[in-house]
Amino acid sequence: MDKPFLLPPFVKTVFSKLPSYPGTFFFVNGLNLLLKKHLPEDVLTRLEDKKLRLVVKDAGICFDYSWRNHAFVACAGHAEEPDLIISSSVYDYWQMIQRKEDPDTLFFSRRMMIEGDTELGLMVKNTLDGIDLSVLSPEQVLKNLPGMQIIGRLVKPANDHDARHSSLT
DSSP states (O other): OOOOOOOOHHHHHHHTTSOHHHHHHHHHHHHHHHTGGGSOHHHHHHHBTOEEEEEEGGGTEEEEEEEETTEEEEOOTTSSOOSEEEEEOHHHHHHHHTTSSOHHHHHHTTSSEEEEOHHHHHHHHHHHHHSOGGGGSHHHHHHHSTTHHHHHHHSOOSSHHHHHHOSOO
16 A cells, blocks of 8 residues: 655645635536446436535645536535535545545545435445446546547557557547
């Protein structure tokens, strides 16, 4: 296991003063691009109009968002209390994405906090556990970006060896 770390305190001091909406806007676009198509319909139905908050404690940032009209959408500020709040550090989220730590371990070791609708929290945790997170690998992310298929067809590898190893075609 990697050595745990927290971001330096000055990062939290700076980031906590920034408006949250722009970061949330990019975050939900990432969710829509990368994860939306992998979420089961029953999960999406359960998420409809639920307000969620993802807190990155050591960065001093949070993302307030909801699932509405078949997409994740950014919510403006802290207008309403969210139905579910998940809090952890950058390191622990990264460990979870890489499958080096599971959410249960993080939760029971108090490195991840889940507040609000317990049933909703369990559903989100179980859904994340069930998703093949290799969809977040850089190669998959690039391949799924809008327009990359067109670029892959336009940019031809220089020789057969390159063609066999190209991930864009």
